[in-house]
Amino acid sequence: MPAIRPSPVTRFWPAIHLHCVAGIATVTLCYARSNPTPHIVAAPTSLTTQERMYASAFLPTKGDLAASEYAGEAVCASCHAGIASLQHQTPMYHAATPASLLSIHSPLKFQESAFSYSVQQTPSGIIFSANSVSASGSHSDSRAVAWAFGNGEA
Known part of the structure; x- marks a missing residue:
């Protein structure tokens, strides 16, 4: 009876397996480097009132105008009647x-x-x-x- 020889695939299986794993690892590493995760920027821990006032374009306490220079509730209500009628019912009011x-x-x-x-x-x-x-x-x-x-x- 002739001797049974292992097929080339069986004989080289460990090498093929190693190359496949190495290839997958390389592709994964390249993909990970090409698509970095976004960096999370931490918010400032604390700001003084002065810093907050000038950091925003609009902040009610910014102090650009004196209270007497604002139009007032009645003038706002003339254009924004729906909002003004509800304002008196809100907890904030x-x-x-x-x-x-x-x-x-x-x-x-x-x-x-x-x-x-x-x-x-x-x-x-x-x-x-x-x-x-x-x-x-x-x-x-x-x-x-x-x-x-x-x-x-x-």
Whole structure:
């Protein structure tokens, strides 16, 4: 019986396999280098108010005009009636109010774990107080309130 010889494909299989793997690796590497991933640019960590004011073309606090130089709500409403009619219904419209409104609900109190807060009417005006109790002792601070922010939702 004649001896069985391995076919050329079987005999060279390891070399063929190695060349295929090397070829695929080369193509993958070339593709990866030709299509780099975009670099992520981190936003600045912190800007001063002055930097923010001049970094933007429009910023309400930029200060280019005095308040008296703006046209006002009525003039805007003459061209933008639909927007103006809805403005008074938005939470943003009711977001800031003089602190005197808080006297209607005085005293307001809130507590969260070791911290307690209160807003109350005093002879000198509306006062906000914050108190905390910890192993190192108790701490408190009080300040006069000029404006109330929020629309009555907490």
